[in-house]
Amino acid sequence: MLDAARTRTLALVDGLSGAQWLGPRLAIVNPPLWELGHLGWFQEYWCLRRRPDGTVSGSLLPQADALYDSARVAHDSRWDLPLPDAAATLRYLGDVRAAVDERLMHKRGDPGLHYFAQLSALHEEMHAEALTYTRQTLAYPGPAGVTHGIQGGSCPGDAEIAGGPFQLGAKDDGQFVFDNEKWEHAVDVQPFRMARAAVTNAQFAEFVDAGGYGEQRWWDEPGWAWRSGEGATAPLYWRREAGVWLRRHFDREEILAADEPVIHVNWHEAAAWCRWARRRLPTEAEWEFAAATMPGMPGVKRPYPWGDAAPDTPIANLYGNAGRCVPVGALALGDSAWGIRQMIGNVWEWTADWFRPYPGFVRDPYAEYSEPWFGNHKVLRGGCHATGPGLIRNTWRNFYTPDRRDVFAGFRTCAL
Ligand code: FE
Numbered sequence: 001m002l003d004a005a006r007t008r009t010l011a012l013v014d015g016l017s018g019a020q021w022l023g024p025r026l027a028i029v030n031p032p033l034w035e036l037g038h039l040g041w042f043q044e045y046w047c048l049r050r051r052p053d054g055t056v057s058g059s060l061l062p063q064a065d066a067l068y069d070s071a072r073v074a075h076d077s078r079w080d081l082p083l084p085d086a087a088a089t090l091r092y093l094g095d096v097r098a099a100v101d102e103r104l105m106h107k108r109g110d111p112g113l114h115y116f117a118q119l120s121a122l123h124e125e126m127h128a129e130a131l132t133y134t135r136q137t138l139a140y141p142g143p144a145g146v147t148h149g150i151q152g153g154s155c156p157g158d159a160e161i162a163g164g165p166f167q168l169g170a171k172d173d174g175q176f177v178f179d180n181e182k183w184e185h186a187v188d189v190q191p192f193r194m195a196r197a198a199v200t201n202a203q204f205a206e207f208v209d210a211g212g213y214g215e216q217r218w219w220d221e222p223g224w225a226w227r228s229g230e231g232a233t234a235p236l237y238w239r240r241e242a243g244v245w246l247r248r249h250f251d252r253e254e255i256l257a258a259d260e261p262v263i264h265v266n267w268h269e270a271a272a273w274c275r276w277a278r279r280r281l282p283t284e285a286e287w288e289f290a291a292a293t294m295p296g297m298p299g300v301k302r303p304y305p306w307g308d309a310a311p312d313t314p315i316a317n318l319y320g321n322a323g324r325c326v327p328v329g330a331l332a333l334g335d336s337a338w339g340i341r342q343m344i345g346n347v348w349e350w351t352a353d354w355f356r357p358y359p360g361f362v363r364d365p366y367a368e369y370s371e372p373w374f375g376n377h378k379v380l381r382g383g384c385h386a387t388g389p390g391l392i393r394n395t396w397r398n399f400y401t402p403d404r405r406d407v408f409a410g411f412r413t414c415a416l
Pocket of ligand 1: 038042070123127
């Protein structure tokens with residue numbers, strides 16, 4: 001896991017030059033040079049510096065805490081810090097990794113170290129996804145070495161889902177899970193109908209072309225306030241030329257692909273589309289029920305929509321597969337037992353719910369992961385084409401504020 005994450009990190013910063021290492025000061029991205037150093041700091045802090053008695057030893061890098069502690073270094077100050085240059089930052093990452101490997105060799109059976117090594121690998125994978133959408137935000141070239149090549153059209157219609165008693169959340173079976181997934185608890189899911197596919201570009205364009213961004217009746221109050229403040233008239237990166245919708249994909253424009261899922265829409269845009277189309281977003285419980293259960297087998301819950309096997313290329317469009325969105329009709333092998341497609345991979349899916357703790361929530365040692373964000377972020381499920389396959393599962397809860405359009409998010413709907 002550590003190797004896979006690091007290989008990806010290095011590929012993502014390979015080829016950055018000069019001013020690209022810092023980039024513009026934006027609230028939604030980090031300077032890539034800062035983000036790189038932060039990965040080393042995080043790994044060193046949790047795997048090497050924290051002692052059993054709660055004290056913390058010094059860093060290999062002088063002033064590391066003043067530079068890279070994300071909980072303490074104000075976001076808009078990260079462009080002004082005396083950061084080591086790229087070569088020195090990469091040396092720091094390499095030195096930390098070597099020391100972690102050494103410690104893993106000597107403390108092979110230490111469950112604490114294993115937990116924190118996994119945490120640092122997962123943290124690095126999450127930042128890899130963030131670095132990928134940063135490259136999209138900043139119109140840098142897309143990640144190298146990926147080809148599309150996955151066919152599939154649309155995937156219309158709804159699946160009927162029986163509902164019933166359900167255990168929402170992760171089961172305590174010894175696998176790594178984050179605090180916000182703990183633990184499974186009983187909920188009751190009413191019967192519902194869920195779209196077999198995410199909303200496509202073509203479906204979203206109908207709303208745009210019908211003037212949806214200009215009609216207040218489709219937006220709730222915070223959504224309309226966002227739309228008005230932003231002056232939004234279409235999804236981010238869309239541009240109409242000679243009657244054709246174009247979309248910027250990293251550093252180039254392409255014709256909007258009708259059957260690919262709409263991406264880079266925020267929660268407000270998803271909710272407005274739903275109101276216009278007389279649909280609704282699924283709740284978290286509905287999403288997880290549709291992904292994890294099987295018809296006629298109450299009480300059985302699977303880790304992935306297709307079953308128990310970890311994500312593999314023909315099943316889900318995660319990192320290492322297409323490297324971008326594929327049509328919503330592709331990858332039928334990954335269908336859930338209810339016949340719902342691409343619940344994992346391609347685009348993150350906004351849900352109706354605010355991000356809140358499950359009953360009995362207890363924060364994990366990395367206390368800043370979940371708890372500070374409860375109540376003002378919306379939950380997304382399922383991962384996207386830039387999500388590491390080792391990261392995602394049916395119970396995974398991602399969360400962003402409802403105004404974020406820069407992330408790789410789309411949505412799936414349910415019947416009213
Ligand atoms: Fe971080």
